[in-house]
Amino acid sequence: MIHDVPIIITGGAQRLGLACAKALVEDGHQVVITYRRNKPSIVELEERGVHCIRADFSSQSGVDEFIAQIQQRYNALRGIIHNASDWQSEAEDIDPSELMERMWYVHVFAPYRMNLAFEALLSAGSVRKGKADIIHMTDYVAEKGSGKHIAYAASKAGLANLTCSFAKRYAPLVNVNSIAPSLLMFNPEDDEEYRQQALNKSLLHQEPGEQEGVLAVKYILENRYMTGRTLSLDGGRHLV
Ligand SMILES: NC(=O)C1=CN([C@@H]2O[C@H](COP(=O)(O)OP(=O)(O)OC[C@H]3O[C@@H](n4cnc5c(N)ncnc54)[C@H](OP(=O)(O)O)[C@@H]3O)[C@@H](O)[C@H]2O)C=CC1
Numbered sequence: 162m163i164h165d166v167p168i169i170i171t172g173g174a175q176r177l178g179l180a181c182a183k184a185l186v187e188d189g190h191q192v193v194i195t196y197r198r199n200k201p202s203i204v205e206l207e208e209r210g211v212h213c214i215r216a217d218f219s220s221q222s223g224v225d226e227f228i229a230q231i232q233q234r235y236n237a238l239r240g241i242i243h244n245a246s247d248w249q250s251e252a253e254d255i256d257p258s259e260l261m262e263r264m265w266y267v268h269v270f271a272p273y274r275m276n277l278a279f280e281a282l283l284s285a286g287s288v289r290k291g292k293a294d295i296i297h298m299t300d301y302v303a304e305k306g307s308g309k310h311i312a313y314a315a316s317k318a319g320l321a322n323l324t325c326s327f328a329k330r331y332a333p334l335v336n337v338n339s340i341a342p343s344l345l346m347f348n349p350e351d352d353e354e355y356r357q358q359a360l361n362k363s364l365l366h367q368e369p370g371e372q373e374g375v376l377a378v379k380y381i382l383e384n385r386y387m388t389g390r391t392l393s394l395d396g397g398r399h400l401v
């Protein structure tokens with residue numbers, strides 16, 4: 162057992178999770194990330210002192226194995242950012258039952274099990290660091306639904322609801338909040354037409370990039386009077 166008090170970022174080897182990991186290390190935090198598929202960023206993160214753990218949250222055993230590794234290695238946590246996510250749509254070649262199960266495991270079951278299992282570690286982290294946080298990365302569509310990503314949206318709504326329940330359960334030692342982005346970053350395969358449509362969905366018409374997500378995470382980590390709330394990062398999409 163070592164005496165670090167890290168922040169865990171799930172799905173931390175690319176895009177937003179990776180940017181958060183680098184930024185939190187810069188700010189002096191100890192960081193643990195999970196990754197599913199190996200990537201060059203893992204070496205870079207390990208060189209910066211990040212503890213990288215391979216984990217797949219699409220089954221109960223994958224979640225349980227990860228929890229056991231954390232409990233064996235650490236006795237306190239400064240926080241956990243549930244960022245791992247699978248943005249899969251209801252495509253014709255996908256079995257809906259399999260899709261819903263996959264979405265539910267990564268967006269609801271894994272955060273739920275981890276939040277329960279890490280209660281003692283987060284409480285200890287709060288005592289040692291003066292504060293502990295659980296952050297759920299949800300999505301604008303958790304509130305509005307989505308015609309193309311039905312299971313994804315439903316499972317993100319489940320994650321948003323966990324925010325309220327765990328905020329009640331863990332107050333006052335652990336603050337529990339969500340960040341609900343709309344468009345943060347396009348994927349490389351997105352074509353120009355798709356990009357224009359997505360940009361036109363918000364008042365601000367921009368692809369903000371991962372650093373806006375990092376700022377939101379840092380705000381929550383520093384804030385002492387917010388729990389059970391959602392920080393909306395959507396360019397005013399609700400007003401369009
Ligand atoms: N990007 C955007 O515009 C938006 C993002 N968000 C939310 O913000 C967060 C970050 O977004 P973004 O950086 O784009 O996310 P990505 O989709 O790029 O990355 C998510 C990470 O989660 C990991 N992951 C997926 N499924 C599993 C699983 N079953 N078990 C373990 N790990 C898994 C992936 O690992 P691997 O690569 O190895 O498969 C990947 O590294 C997500 O929660 C997302 O839903 C919300 C709205 C908009």
Ligand SMILES: Nc1nc2c(c(=O)[nH]1)N=C([C@H](O)[C@@H](O)CO)CN2
Pocket residue numbers: 245246247248300343344345346347348359
């Ligand atoms: N896990 C992910 N979730 C989401 C992604 C993504 O790439 N990975 N992307 C989006 C889109 O950016 C969308 O909001 C606009 O095209 C949503 N969620």
